Amino acid sequence: MELNYGAEHDAFRAQVRDFVCTHWKHGSDTTLFRQKAIAQGYLYRGIPKQYGGSEQPSDPIKARIIAEEFAAAKAPAEIRGNGVQMLVPTLLERGAEWQKERFIAKTLSGEYRWAQGFSEPGSGSDLASLRTRGELREGQWVINGQKVWTSYARDCQYMFALIRTEAQAPKHHGISYLLLDLNQPGIDIRPMKQINGGDDFNEVFFTDAVTPEDWIVGARGEGWSVSKSLLKHERNMLGGIDRSEALFESLLGLARRTEKGGMTAILDPWVRDRLAALKAELEAQRCSSYLQMSRELSGQGGGLLQMMNKLVQSNYAAAVAKVANAILEDENLISPIGNPRPGNERWVNQYMNSLAAAIAGGTSNIQRNIIAERGLGLPREGHQE
Ligand SMILES: Cc1cc2nc3c(=O)[nH]c(=O)nc-3n(C[C@H](O)[C@H](O)[C@H](O)COP(=O)(O)OP(=O)(O)OC[C@H]3O[C@@H](n4cnc5c(N)ncnc54)[C@H](O)[C@@H]3O)c2cc1C
Structure with a gap:
């Protein structure tokens, strides 16, 4: 397996990095930066120019490089949320021309939520x-x-x-x-x-x-079939590798700066073991996202892999939250009615959100049913032999 991006994409990465360094400084005008990034072809790549996108040929690797470079520089990327990530792709696929003209550009700019x-x-x-x-x-x-x-x-x-x-x-x-x-x-x-x-x-x-x-x-x-194309976009939104990466990085930061049992938590053998396991899992998720990307490149579509990635990501968020809880040794982190120690509040939210992620956009149980039935060919739910 070849996991390098290759010379063409390495050159593209250098261009993107240069653009971000030149145009984005902390505190700059985010709207103006996004406009420049669209003009450069870096944001809303799949969306025609007439609706406010940058209309670039489909290239999931370039899209990935842009996401990585923007995230590394903490530069404003595409606006997230239901409008941009779920409605806009659906309108592009199924909407009337007047609906595209009226709603897409103002949704991309954040004016319509x-x-x-x-x-x-x-x-x-x-x-x-x-x-x-x-x-x-x-x-x-x-x-x-x-x-x-x-x-x-x-x-x-x-x-x-x-x-x-x-x-x-x-x-x-x-x-x-x-x-x-x-x-x-x-x-x-x-x-x-x-x-x-x-x-x-x-x-x-x-x-x-x-x-x-x-x-x-x-x-x-026909709303059911329209909604099915939309749920595909929702799962893409929920199952992105960037979420897992951000979670792991914040856990690593926590382990580096927290005292546990008289030493920095990252030196604790149990914590190191958990971090190594989570890092290995993250790399497995990365490979799975590469596989999804290759399938999209060859026109096969993400298929069930998208659903699997969403399921794995939800489980990962919960696993990270549990290790954070053990590092902080704060019982109240997983107790909704408790008072966490000051400074730990975000980890309470992280834990609660990890539970929510296993429900939103189709619960993990339902994802498992579909993966089992359509992916593994197991008998359908309720089917008697
Ligand atoms: C953070 C978050 C944001 C949300 N935002 C929105 C939103 O903006 N708009 C919106 O419309 N909805 C939203 N939802 C709702 C979400 O789509 C539903 O909660 C979800 O579809 C599950 O439905 P339910 O809550 O009615 O649970 P139920 O369907 O009643 O399920 C209850 C439990 O039974 C299990 N279960 C149900 N059927 C089966 C089965 N056949 N096999 C095995 N297990 C099964 C489920 O896995 C679950 O554990 C959001 C949910 C969350 C958590």
């Missing part, structure tokens, strides 16, 4: 059972029902939502994918108090909320 209105009480893993309904009346959809776990809805102007519009159709064929303006009297957004004290999640209630007839992505009743 989007909430994801999928989950409902009783419809999470079994998403296709969702009941929030939309009826077409006089040129607009009238929506009634409820969504839940809607992250950051109060900070968003818009929502992309799965709504049951075809009451008589079989459950997977009765759903449409609608775009909604959240700023209207028919929508009530209520924050939910979280175990870690935050309130990022919301319940969203619809009482005769409205959206224009043509704010639909794909045709009526």
Whole structure:
């Protein structure tokens, strides 16, 4: 196996590094820097120029190099979140021309923020059972029902939502994918108090909320297939190797600066053993991400590997948090109601987030089911021999 990037890509890395060194200093204007990076072809590479992207030929290795160099310099990379990472690719694949023109550029620039209105009480893993309904009346959809776990809805102007519009159709064929303006009297957004004290999640209630007839992505009743292409993008967003790398680096930093049993934690044999195991696992994840990259380069698509990478990354986050807990010897780190010692708060969040990562974007159990059934060919769930 050849794991070098090669001369062409090494030269490209030097160009990117030079660009970042020249144009980014801590405290510089992030919007201006992003504009320059787009003009240079470094950000939003897969997005046509007419919608605000830099329209570069697909090259996952270059994309990876850019991500690495921007991260190393702590320079602003592409904006993250539902809008850029989930909605924009979906609009590019399935959206009407006017929708692309109206929404993509302002989403890329961060002007428009989007909430994801999928989950409902009783419809999470079994998403296709969702009941929030939309009826077409006089040129607009009238929506009634409820969504839940809607992250950051109060900070968003818009929502992309799965709504049951075809009451008589079989459950997977009765759903449409609608775009909604959240700023209207028919929508009530209520924050939910979280175990870690935050309130990022919301319940969203619809009482005769409205959206224009043509704010639909794909045709009526096709929302399920539109959402499937979107969930692929969500898993890409959640399973990136850069998250694991950042987690390992912060754990390493913690081990280097924390006293444990009269010595720096990194000298403790147990800690060293755990760090070595986590580093080995990180390298395995890196190889797996290279494999995903090679498949994408050869046009095969990431397939189940994407799902496996997301699963592995969720487990990794929890494993890192547990070692941090052992280094800090602070019982309260994994107790949601305890008070961690001052300075340890971020590790509480890290632990809690690692649990959330195993649920968001499809739970780990569901990922395992799909990998087992589609990847390993095991019998389908509930199937009797
Ligand atoms: C951090 C975070 C952010 C989120 N943000 C959003 C958002 O912005 N918008 C949105 O719409 N949703 C969001 N969600 C919701 C998320 O998509 C759902 O929580 C998830 O799909 C699981 O659904 P559920 O919570 O209803 O659990 P359930 O589906 O009720 O599952 C409960 C448990 O049963 C297990 N289980 C269920 N079915 C099976 C099965 N067939 N086989 C084996 N085990 C099974 C699950 O793995 C889980 O452990 C977010 C969740 C989290 C944690």
